[in-house]
Amino acid sequence: MKAWAAACEVHPKRGNMNRQLIAQRWYFRQKPAEKVDGHTFEWREDPVPDLAEGEFLLKTLYLSLDATNRVWISNWDIYMEPVHIGDPMRGFVFGEVIASRHPDYPVGCHASGLHSWSSLIVSDGTGFSPFPALGGIDLAEAFAAMSVAGPTAHVGLHHIGALKSGDTVVVSGAAGAVGMMVGQIARIAGARVIGIAGSAAKCALLRDELGFDETIDYRTENVSERLGQLCPDGIDLCFENVGGDILDASLTHMKDFGRVVICGLISTYNSHEPVPGPYMFRNVIMRRLTMQGFVILDHVDLIPAAMRDLADWLREGRIKMPVHMIEGLENAPDALNLLYTGGNTGKLLVRVA
Ligand SMILES: NC(=O)c1ccc[n+]([C@@H]2O[C@H](COP(=O)([O-])OP(=O)(O)OC[C@H]3O[C@@H](n4cnc5c(N)ncnc54)[C@H](OP(=O)(O)O)[C@@H]3O)[C@@H](O)[C@H]2O)c1
Known part of the structure; x- marks a missing residue:
């Protein structure tokens, strides 16, 4: 004692x-x-x-x-x-x-x-x-990556979103915990990743430090216009953390048979009014999309394998949190x-x- x-x-x-x-x-x-x-x-x-x-x-x-x-x-x-x-x-x-x-x-x-x-x-x-003891990895970084954000990104991309090499993936809330993990895990799987975040500094970090292919600063750029330029053939997989106008922009540019993973709708969480939209919901049928929401707590059976991957990638320096x-x-x-x-x-x- x-x-x-x-x-x-x-x-x-x-x-x-x-x-x-x-x-x-x-x-x-x-x-x-x-x-x-x-x-x-x-x-x-x-x-x-x-x-x-x-x-x-x-x-x-x-x-x-x-x-x-x-x-x-x-x-x-x-x-x-x-x-x-x-x-x-x-x-x-x-x-x-x-x-x-x-x-x-x-x-x-x-x-x-x-x-x-x-x-x-x-x-x-x-x-x-x-x-688990992860020799050489800072405890805070290991917890940050492996407790919720990393498994959520891993399960959301692979299990819910059926991620494939060569996919064009768009992730919103990209400079947050889940978003950063989504971009890095998708890159490891061979996808091209576009992150949407709320400042030039955040976008630079995503590109320069975390390997995102492209970024959009939603506070200063027209997200739908930029997605149209960056994804001329459409988006295969939208990993949504934000909702609202940003989700609408991605829905506008989805490829036929694309997948929309609804992980979070943070733009609505403080709202006490009914939340409008999405206005481009019609593309679920026009583009024959699969849209699925998920909660990581329903997938505890998948978390140990996700944690093993995350631990390996952290040790190998392939992801950062x-x-x-x-x-x-x-x-x-x-x-x-x-x-x-x-x-x-x-x-x-x-x-x-
Ligand atoms: N489904 C699940 O099991 C699961 C598990 C964990 C998390 N989540 C979801 O994942 C998302 C991220 O959660 P987190 O805890 O990791 O937080 P986080 O991404 O670390 O932080 C939230 C970020 O969201 C962005 N944001 C906030 N309000 C916004 C708005 N109105 N419009 C656009 N961007 C906004 C902000 O970045 P900017 O500077 O870019 O605006 C903020 O830094 C949340 O929606 C959360 O509910 C889901």
Whole structure:
């Protein structure tokens, strides 16, 4: 228990004599009208219970902020149980086991999973997996690539989108976590990749550092016009992360029998009004398209193989996962809004410990 005592925080009011462990945690307090604001979450410090047989204590190192966090606290009818008011806010976490009564999670091992925005977590393993040791790869980058974004891109491209060598792939939200992975994985499979992102600097990063063939800055360029120029024979595979006008532009330029993978519609997540469009939906029939939405949590059987590929590619330097790091769990609510303003480049993580 020495490592546990050393690594954990001690409640300031109790002093060092009493080793009561305290978890800092965000709770969901009030549904936001649009953006998350100062009323949405509440910060609390909770005593950590003693471990029962079969439990372990995780010190959270990184919290992943994901666009879907906003969906979990919306009024929408969604793909999984929402976060209820009064519950700890849910999120994907990565941490180190610092005390254990669980045979599969020994002290010192790393684990990742779906749990809560919390500095210390007691778990029986539900929703967690041990995180493989990836010698030589930065832990934050490995978590960023392999927890949600990488598997989502891999499964979305190969399993849902039936990616083929020689395809012309268009990905929106290209300078975000999923988008960056989509572009790099599609290139590895021999596709030509066009990324749509929200600044010249993001577009330059995609082309110069991550190997995208072409980019479109949707804030300064006419996306539909540019897609017409860049894809004179049409788009084989549209990997959609954004929705709205950007999805319409891609639908306009799809090839006959093209595939449209609906991974996310981030432009709509803060909306409290009915969302219009897509106006070019008619091309689903005019171009005989296959359009399929998917959620990575339905494909857990495919995740281990995706993670093996991602680990190999990271080790070989064939993919990179730029990390946008925010310091401190206390800053998580404000940081979440970066996803909806384009304030992040790459995977948005919070360094918790
Ligand atoms: N289906 C699944 O299982 C699954 C799993 C994970 C993620 N997703 C989806 O994948 C997408 C990306 O999620 P992420 O968590 O990786 O976030 P992210 O891509 O790292 O960040 C979101 C990016 O989206 C862009 N964006 C935000 N609002 C926009 C708007 N109105 N118009 C155009 N671009 C906008 C911003 O970049 P710009 O500067 O380029 O605007 C922002 O940086 C989301 O739609 C998410 O729901 C789906």
